[in-house]
Amino acid sequence: MLDAGAAIEVATKIGRRLADGAAERDAERVLPAEEVDLLTSSGLLAITVPAEHGGPDLPTSVVTEVFRLLAAGDPSIAQIPHSHFVYVNALRHRGTPAQQAFFFGEVLAGKRFGNAQSEVGTAHVREHRTTLTPAADGGWLLNGEKGYSTGALFADWIPVLAHLGVDGPMHVAWVERSAPGMTIVDDWDGMGQRTTASGTVRLAGVRVDDARITPYHLTFEGPQTYGAFAQVLHAALDAGIARAALSEAAAFVTSRSRPYPDAGVQRHADDPLVVHAFGQMEVQVRACEALLAEAARAVDRANADLTEESAGRASLAVAAARASTTQASVEVSSRLFEVAGTRSALDGLNLHRHWRNARTHTLHDPAAWKVQHLGRHALDGVFPPNHGQV
Template sequence: MTSTELEAPSRTRLEQLKEHFAPLFYDIAEGASERDSNRSLPREQIKALASAGFGALRVPETHGGAGATLPELFALLTLLASADPNITQALRGHFAFVEDRLVAAEGPERDAWLDRFAAGELVGNSWTEIGSVALGEVNTRVAPDGNGGFTVTGTKYYSTGSIFADWIDAYAERTDTGQRVIAVVKARQPGVVLEDDWDGFGQRTTGTGTATFAGAAVEPANLIDFDTRFKYQTAFYQAVLLAVLAGSAAAAERDFAAELRARKRTFSHGAAERASDDPQLLQVIGEVSAVAFVANATVDSMAEALEDAYQAAVAVRAGELGVAEEEAANDAAELASAQAQIALTPLVTNALSHAFDALAASATSTAKNLDRHWRNARTAGNHNPWVFKARLVGENAVHGWALPRVWAIGASAGSPTGS
């Protein structure tokens, strides 16, 4: 190589990871519409991702993972969501639990979990109770079994991803101390029943449904004090839903553009001889493309705020930063999460509805299944209602009040119980 030649820049870790997972993402996208139509769970697709190391993206390289940053993780989650947003959401609980273990105190128990993630083991989510539970109460109980272990008993709904997982992250209360804990339960054991009974019109194959624990065993080492949970958890959970929205927008841009490109018929009062050349229809696709761009950029910005919160937690653990600075980083992440949710939910859902204006009545064919993009975005957007977040962000702007970082759902005093 002469002095006038330039060395090719080395590929970034994100570029390498994108290349590594691209074939899997392609295969996932190829079957996404059919799975949605048939409500067929993506068991094999999630298994393949886990085997390829997707669940260990955040695990340090020293423990066999990819050592990805949060912006790198969310870039990949958004790409996965453009292939199938159901799978991104199905892995939401897993990546949240990984994050919690990353900021936990170093030691053998933390190392054991990092090794499990590197081996391809996945964790599902099981927190929400429905029915007669009052606001803030937890009916799921963890009790000593008399032999040095514990058992978990209760019923959870919205147990997203648990049906695919090796472990279940269950929120419960101890009968002996009254302490709120995370009980990490082996998914495949007597006393655990997982049902795919989610009946939403979108996000049909996330594996969301009922998890029933009837004296399921849990080891003492796998009872985690809830108060030690990573402080930016609600912002993290919301960021995964933002990746679902961004991926849905990108998928809609791809599929609606392909439909318009292939369309042969047009109308006598159209603005071009071919629909694919009609400036009005091209404008619609352009608007959808712009929304996909904004959504992706918003997820990137949100992920940077989460990375700041993570780095603050690590610095506090190392004694390099004070708690006040960490709290400020967590508050900033929560605010960014809420602002992003407020902006993206109506932006993406409206854009995906508008996308149909680029096509004609044939676009509503159930065989084409283009409506799944709107249904998926609308369903993801209904989680943690953004209208409440808008009020909280307004309070922050006017009064300087920090947003709550933990909240609950249930029947308030004097209200009838129900879903």
Template sequence: MTISVAPPLTSAPPQFDLEPQAHVIASDAEAIEVAKTLAAEFVAGAALRDRERILPAAELDRFSKSGLWGITIPKSYGGAGVSWVTLTEVIKLISAADPSIGQIPQNHLAAVDVIRATASEEQKKLWFGRVLSGYRFGNAFSEAKSKHVGAFETTLTPDGDGYRVKGEKFYATGALFAHYIHIGAVDPAGKVNLAIVPRDAEGLDIIDNWSSFGQRTTASGNVRIDNVRVEPEGVIPAYLGGENPSTNGAVSQIIQAAVDAGIARGTIEETIQFVRNNVRPWIDSGQEHGYEDVFTIAQIGDLKIKLHAAEALLEKAGRAIDAIVVEPTEEGVTAAAIVVAEAKVLTTEIAILATNKLHELGGTRSTLGQYNLDRHWRNARTHTLHDPVRWKFYHVGNHALNGVSPPRHPWS
């Protein structure tokens, strides 16, 4: 594998532990406490990492070695098998501190769920064991040149006792920091599989050319796959998660919603601190301090209420996923997809509203470069573009009015 770096981005590939030994978390309560500890560490350098585009390789080592990247692995395979309510709280806590770090495990966790739902027993034991040791999956799924997000031109073809995969990917969040790359590829029958290969596989080229104004340190650039060898244990029949009832689509979406809820939570807390410490009262308020302005107080109240509503729906969505992990049914999968879509709408709306209100309530000085507060809006606006919430309204309405279930794919 080669790693290409396009200036003016990072000047060298990130260095991280290639042979990790992770702690294994035992319970939901431990997962939450570990996430709180890490969030307190990550928030300290978040503004600087965003400003200077310092890739969080060391932070990701801390994150995955803590055991949090393996908490959804079932107890029967040595994991904690935590509730999806707990998982979303973990993602919210980390994303409130630094949403780039909070987003990076999304594709890893989605891949873990695909393996759980569709892989053979031998594959589950292999890959779950590696994840529990601290190894990370990096995404090579979406393609920039295909007709739409669900269309794949990357191919998976038989080659002796294994396979070869060839194509090009974009939005490859986490690939630059990963031990293994899971590649979405179409087999000769037209079915989408995950092809998992080592990061140093011959013909694999990870390119750090992510230039978005937000989520700057996710390094979500390109991956070129030039006839890369895939061993049989690395081919996961991901298509089965769409053909049959499964958690896969809802899992992919709920993690995205949790990132947005975390952005909103972190932004609202920063808004409160900024108003308390830096904002003058408006000339017509008759108050001594900015935080005494009745309109500002009301706006903070409105943000808190909307955040709590979004978080309540997110919790409901987590419980809906919990209900279909062991025995997914058509009805249960539809119910989970609907409530996850509802949560995605509200978390998107509060993330964008909160990051905009920060500047409205913080005033002109909140735009000064020394604070770098615009990173919150940039992150929210960028991340919420992952999949359009206008389609969430449609799917929720179509189910309520016409009884039509949402489609089963990672973007629904």
């Protein structure tokens, strides 16, 4: 069982290992089954299991840094267990004692959770059509189709967000990967985050027992950090991308870039314009990393004393982190080419994967709305709305 220091150390080592093959996996879209197994065997996927169930129960600040370190190595692989951690958190808050004992035991035994939450073609991201309907002989039948199901292809259990009854309240149906009627399709073809396998999950008459259903709608009937926790992990992915882009830009500039003649230097890295550009990018990345760390601490503070105000302040801190990490990851991964020169644009180098990953992942939730929430609070003291995206 990993403590905080060990978790950071393990994540650092695995992140470096993931970086070695990241460009090749992206270019050839090699799904990282072995690498996901490595994450599982390392113990990192169990670090948020509550102490009363035999887990390390590590705080959000540690989990966030683990995600950032993994994402600096390969953000596609880092994104795969995102929903695993989110649904471990959901069980903590809404699972019955029996459900918690069973599923936390599964996590400690090395089982992985995926996700089947978002739907394609609905009016907006929080509209769902997937439904649990009563089965004639007891239990429920689950029918629907999900998209962007990151982690499902590698999961043992897939939490499915669905109405309990036609147009009923939202619940989570916990479905085994091998359940009859469930089909997982590897049809994700995004320009970035190419190896997350964020494809389609089809559900046709999947049987679900009452013991495998947890309420989702109740999560937002009072103060909560469920949304802030999920969002801060997304921010950590983007911070990792920003740091990786800056590090690879520096490695390229100091070893392969040629100086511009007007600079009058022998080494491109000694061009004062290049040095200044790297200083600006370093400031930008350090700033987003600092906001990320503070956001994670704000979530921990809210968890220790959960009120409307503490939850609201956590959401604001996370909104600031998401806005900052979005900007840093997209801008630094683009500016990489400005400082590295023409040769860096060669397709075979795959340096553009950093921008593709940043641009794809930052579309997950609009950063502009994070800024809106911050601005409204600055003007009128209004906290963000109480839902899972802030």
